[in-house]
Amino acid sequence: xxxxxxxxxxxxxxxxxxxxxxxxxxxxxxxxxxxxxxxxxxxxxxxxxxxxxxxxxxxxxxxxxxxxxxxxxxxxxxxxxxxxxxxxxxxxxxxxxxxxxxxxxxxxxxxxxxxxxxxxxxxxxxxxxxxxxxxxxxxxxxxxxxxxxxxxxxxxxxxxxxxxxxxxxxxxxxxxxxxxxxxxxxxxxxxxxxxxxxxxxxxxxxxxxxxxxx
Amino acid sequence: xxxxxxxxxxxxxxxxxxxxxxxxxxxxxxxxxxxxxxxxxxxxxxxxxxxxxxxxxxxxxxxxxxxxxxxxxxxxxxxxxxxxxxxxxxxxxxxxxxxxxxxxxxxxxxxxxxxxxxxxxxxxxxxxxxxxxxxxxxxxxxxxxxxxxxxxxxxxxxxxxxxxxxxxxxxxxxxxxxxxxxxxxxxxxxxxxxxxxxxxxxxxxxxxxxxxxxxxxxxxxxxxxxxxxxxxxxxxxxxxxxxxxxxxxxxxxxxxxxxxxxxxxxxxxxxxxxxxxxxxxxxxxxxxxxxxxxxxxxxxxxxxxxxxxxxxxxxxxxxxxxxxxxxxxxx
Numbered sequence: 001x002x003x004x005x006x007x008x009x010x011x012x013x014x015x016x017x018x019x020x021x022x023x024x025x026x027x028x029x030x031x032x033x034x035x036x037x038x039x040x041x042x043x044x045x046x047x048x049x050x051x052x053x054x055x056x057x058x059x060x061x062x063x064x065x066x067x068x069x070x071x072x073x074x075x076x077x078x079x080x081x082x083x084x085x086x087x088x089x090x091x092x093x094x095x096x097x098x099x100x101x102x103x104x105x106x107x108x109x110x111x112x113x114x115x116x117x118x119x120x121x122x123x124x125x126x127x128x129x130x131x132x133x134x135x136x137x138x139x140x141x142x143x144x145x146x147x148x149x150x151x152x153x154x155x156x157x158x159x160x161x162x163x164x165x166x167x168x169x170x171x172x173x174x175x176x177x178x179x180x181x182x183x184x185x186x187x188x189x190x191x192x193x194x195x196x197x198x199x200x201x202x203x204x205x206x207x208x209x210x211x212x213x214x
Numbered sequence: 215x216x217x218x219x220x221x222x223x224x225x226x227x228x229x230x231x232x233x234x235x236x237x238x239x240x241x242x243x244x245x246x247x248x249x250x251x252x253x254x255x256x257x258x259x260x261x262x263x264x265x266x267x268x269x270x271x272x273x274x275x276x277x278x279x280x281x282x283x284x285x286x287x288x289x290x291x292x293x294x295x296x297x298x299x300x301x302x303x304x305x306x307x308x309x310x311x312x313x314x315x316x317x318x319x320x321x322x323x324x325x326x327x328x329x330x331x332x333x334x335x336x337x338x339x340x341x342x343x344x345x346x347x348x349x350x351x352x353x354x355x356x357x358x359x360x361x362x363x364x365x366x367x368x369x370x371x372x373x374x375x376x377x378x379x380x381x382x383x384x385x386x387x388x389x390x391x392x393x394x395x396x397x398x399x400x401x402x403x404x405x406x407x408x409x410x411x412x413x414x415x416x417x418x419x420x421x422x423x424x425x426x427x428x429x430x431x432x433x434x435x436x437x438x439x440x441x442x443x444x445x446x447x448x449x450x451x452x453x454x455x456x457x458x459x460x461x462x463x464x465x466x467x468x469x470x471x472x473x474x475x476x477x478x479x480x481x482x483x484x485x486x487x488x489x490x491x492x493x494x495x496x497x498x499x500x501x502x503x504x505x506x507x508x509x510x511x512x513x514x515x516x517x518x519x520x521x522x523x524x525x526x527x528x529x530x531x532x533x534x535x536x537x538x539x540x541x542x543x544x545x
Contacts, residue, residue, distance in 0.1 A: 102500030105496065105500035105502070106498070106499065109496050109498065109500065113484075113487070113490055114486070115486070196494050199495060199496045203494075203502040203503065203508050203511070207504050207509065210505075211467070212464050212466075212504065212505035213467055213468075213504070213505070
């Protein structure tokens with residue numbers, strides 16, 4: 001789809017709204033790729049910690065990220081972003097971000113199919129998915145970008161049921177956060193369930209709000 | 215056996231006056247009771263009645279469990295529940311928009327008046343095998359009896375046993391809203407003559423057990439062809455292009471080609487790709503299935519055993535490769 005626009009849109013988007021929660025969690029204010037990597041730091045910084053300590057740290061992280069996601073959801077669910085000057089460009093930017101997410105999902109697919117993806121790669125992918133998921137509500141779906149605008153496949157119901165959309169977005173963010181946390185422990189055996197949860201989170205929203213396609 | 219017992223009781227009531235039927239009925243009842251006793255008591259060991267009852271209960275439990283699996287594999291829930299509007303489970307009412315009008319699948323809970331609680335086994339088999347309701351009128355093929363006809367009797371009755379354990383809901387059926395002449399039930403026997411190939415499905419002795427299981431799952435239970443096969447002007451499936459895709463399916467968005475053709479079909483998909491799609495809906499390009507297939511994955515293919523998903527994939531990959539039909543979809 002919007003292959004050509006990916007680099008530009010991805011890069012320019014990093015500096016935009018709502019990086020706050022992300023930075024909070026990772027304690028870093030680096031650029032896109034680095035930030036995703038930093039998200040995995042706490043566990044990898046202390047590789048010799050006992051399992052139990054890692055578990056409780058994990059639980060704390062999960063709790064904190066869940067809380068942040070919840071705050072974000074409550075804070076942003078109320079209203080969609082107003083329409084911008086260039087809705088066609090907004091659709092192209094969105095699709096570039098969706099493509100970035102699809103590339104990350106491919107890594108998850110390769111892991112599930114035993115096609116050579118590593119735990120660390122899945123961790124990075126989970127970070128990417130979470131970063132895009134946070135932007136779904138904050139700026140990727142401004143008003144006036146439904147089906148008919150550019151190549152948009154977003155059904156108008158998405159804006160009519162904005163709260164529902166917000167819940168799906170928060171759910172994706174939370175499941176991707178959990179996957180990143182599990183990947184950070186390096187436990188390949190525990191990855192399957194959180195990966196499937198991420199896939200289901202994508203699918204649930206598409207089922208309702210994306211135009212059917214063959 | 216089943217049809218015979220079903221046909222007998224009404225004929226008794228019709229043939230004789232009330233008194234005669236009563237006497238005759240009592241005599242027949244006594245005779246069959248005696249015959250039943252003679253036939254069912256094993257010749258050597260006489261099991262304790264409690265044990266017999268226990269084994270009946272456990273076989274009934276097994277039957278219901280098998281029925282539940284078949285219920286998922288046949289995807290009954292999705293159409294017969296108006297999930298989006300918070301409708302009660304299996305009480306019907308979910309709108310199916312088609313080029314022929316809007317269908318509202320009926321209540322299939324065990325409610326005796328509004329559901330199928332009073333249906334005999336024979337009537338239930340007839341509905342799935344021949345597309346005929348308990349009252350003798352025709353069903354429309356929006357209910358995929360054209361696929362369920364391929365199920366075997368045992369599976370159909372297991373499915374019924376499971377349905378009978380569900381919560382009865384007294385909710386009347388909503389009439390379909392169809393365009394003429396597609397809403398004329400009297401035309402359906404003619405349609406059936408043209409399009410219905412009555413099952414059950416024969417086992418192909420030249421193929422493996424896995425392939426045969428896959429064919430049964432794809433064609434009979436999963437009714438994949440109902441969406442993934444092109445239909446003609448009257449809504450009949452184009453058997454020559456079975457599973458080669460349907461430009462008019464999926465609510466007009468198109469249902470893809472499931473044959474292993476390289477350009478328009480699944481020729482480039484590995485077994486693992488197909489298994490992952492059936493299990494969680496993730497495609498090799500990182501996209502996730504949406505629309506109708508998301509529902510199929512959630513309610514049906516993800517509920518199957520891995521062995522059954524593998525059988526489906528083996529069957530699909532054995533199909534003759536066919537190109538996705540270019541013909542304009544019927545409007």
